[in-house]
Amino acid sequence: MAMCANCSRALQPEWKFCIYCGTPTGVGTAADPVPETTSPVLRAEDIPADEPEPTPAAIRPEAVESRVNILAVLALILGCLISPLAALFGHLALNQISRSGERGTAIAWVAIVLGYLSLAAILVIGISYLVLNA
Numbered sequence: 001m002a003m004c005a006n007c008s009r010a011l012q013p014e015w016k017f018c019i020y021c022g023t024p025t026g027v028g029t030a031a032d033p034v035p036e037t038t039s040p041v042l043r044a045e046d047i048p049a050d051e052p053e054p055t056p057a058a059i060r061p062e063a064v065e066s067r068v069n070i071l072a073v074l075a076l077i078l079g080c081l082i083s084p085l086a087a088l089f090g091h092l093a094l095n096q097i098s099r100s101g102e103r104g105t106a107i108a109w110v111a112i113v114l115g116y117l118s119l120a121a122i123l124v125i126g127i128s129y130l131v132l133n134a
Contacts, residue, residue, distance in 0.1 A: 019047055069093050072104035072111065079114030084122060087115025 002011045006023040015025055072093035079086035090112035097105055 020050075067102045069097050069100075069102045069104035069108070071096055072108040075111030075115070076107050079111040079118070082114075082118040082121070084115050084119035086111045087119065090115060 002013065002025065003009065004011055004018040004021065004023055004025065007018060007021040009018065009020045011018060011025055017024055071089055075086050075089035075093050078089055090108045090110075093104060093108040093111070096102070097108065
């Protein structure tokens, strides 16, 4: 079966033009005429339908939907351990989530709040220690 030189699709021998891109196929030239009586009528059912290009989400939707950002989970663990680093890791996790489309936005925000609360608690304890022992 002949292939179109422009779009590389399969061509029927009786086609004078590619039905996909309109490029002349070279069939029916003066050197090789095609008799009009032998060419069948082209019906709409004979033309194959173009398949749409798959989107990245259509290729692997279950992988994107089921993944939770690891950095968000790590930030939540640090937040539960009362570490101010939870705020830093939470902000980094939000940045990754916005770029990759993973899950874990709520986890990252909880970690950020816990991180700032632990930072505030450490500052209050440190200032009160300095004031009371001065």
